[in-house]
Amino acid sequence: MLPADSHVHTEWSWDAPTGSMERTCARAIAIGLPAVAFTEHADYTTWKVADDGPDADEDLTALMTPEGTVTPPELDAVGYLECLQRCRDRFPDLRIVSGVELGEPHWHGAAVAAVLSAGQFDRVLGSLHCLPFGQQIYEMPGLYQQRPAEVVIRGYLAEIPRLIEGSDAFSVLAHIDYPLRYWPAAAGPFDPLAFQEEFRHALRAIAGSGRALEINTEGPLHLEIVRWWHEEGGMAITFGSDAHEPDLLARRFRDAIDIAEACGFRPGASPCDPWARI
Numbered sequence: 001m002l003p004a005d006s007h008v009h010t011e012w013s014w015d016a017p018t019g020s021m022e023r024t025c026a027r028a029i030a031i032g033l034p035a036v037a038f039t040e041h042a043d044y045t046t047w048k049v050a051d052d053g054p055d056a057d058e059d060l061t062a063l064m065t066p067e068g069t070v071t072p073p074e075l076d077a078v079g080y081l082e083c084l085q086r087c088r089d090r091f092p093d094l095r096i097v098s099g100v101e102l103g104e105p106h107w108h109g110a111a112v113a114a115v116l117s118a119g120q121f122d123r124v125l126g127s128l129h130c131l132p133f134g135q136q137i138y139e140m141p142g143l144y145q146q147r148p149a150e151v152v153i154r155g156y157l158a159e160i161p162r163l164i165e166g167s168d169a170f171s172v173l174a175h176i177d178y179p180l181r182y183w184p185a186a187a188g189p190f191d192p193l194a195f196q197e198e199f200r201h202a203l204r205a206i207a208g209s210g211r212a213l214e215i216n217t218e219g220p221l222h223l224e225i226v227r228w229w230h231e232e233g234g235m236a237i238t239f240g241s242d243a244h245e246p247d248l249l250a251r252r253f254r255d256a257i258d259i260a261e262a263c264g265f266r267p268g269a270s271p272c273d274p275w276a277r278i
């Protein structure tokens with residue numbers, strides 16, 4: 001049996017215009033996925049958008065201020081939870097878990113507390129999408145335009161312990177490999193071994209806090225990172241496609257399951273449970 005897809009976006013996420021909670025549920029039934037967590041974005045960081053380039057994004061450009069910054073629209077938690085209930089009524093055979101993905105929650109304690117008090121969110125992900133550089137905050141494409149690629153990775157992994165220490169609002173660290181999605185081709189193939197110490201340092205901080213690590217299947221999958229998680233004392237993992245449209249639900253889960261099993265993790269009693277170390 002497939003594990004739950006614990007990281008999915010729908011039309012309730014500001015950056016998922018082609019998302020659909022209802023069609024994602026239908027897709028889950030069609031592919032035999034027993035459970036799905038809809039973890040919509042709650043992002044409060046204002047960042048400076050990268051200039052046009054291979055990663056320029058038209059939807060993002062539409063949200064840009066004249067100064068070139070973007071502040072994402074707020075999550076409509078009430079509307080989202082109503083939609084979730086409609087889907088639970090319509091798809092009684094599917095386990096539908098409520099959730100939210102908090103961007104940089106350690107920088108936005110009050111806003112995070114406010115959104116979490118708006119309703120029941122069973123799966124709360126903590127994410128790092130942006131980092132400061134100079135006087136501005138940038139997403140990954142903007143950082144790679146201005147800094148050597150290895151400096152971006154080291155800066156990202158160094159911020160993870162601060163994210164862990166600075167917020168207890170989330171139980172799962174999402175996509176620790178987020179910057180790898182944007183790794184510039186000019187920097188050559190990405191080698192996780194070149195950053196082993198930095199990864200282990202971040203993973204120790206997550207493990208020490210008792211939180212779970214997500215295997216996110218949107219980016220490249222590196223078995224080494226999950227092995228280091230186990231070696232650094234990580235107790236649990238979840239699986240997340242980070243799908244922003246129904247067809248990408250549970251993408252590459254077979255590969256992620258193989259990695260999790262090879263690294264010493266096994267399913268829990270329910271498909272919604274994180275996989276536990278053996």
Ligand SMILES: [Zn+2]
Pocket residue numbers: 101127129174175
């Ligand atoms: Zn994310």
Ligand SMILES: [Zn+2]
Pocket residue numbers: 007009101242
């Ligand atoms: Zn996401």
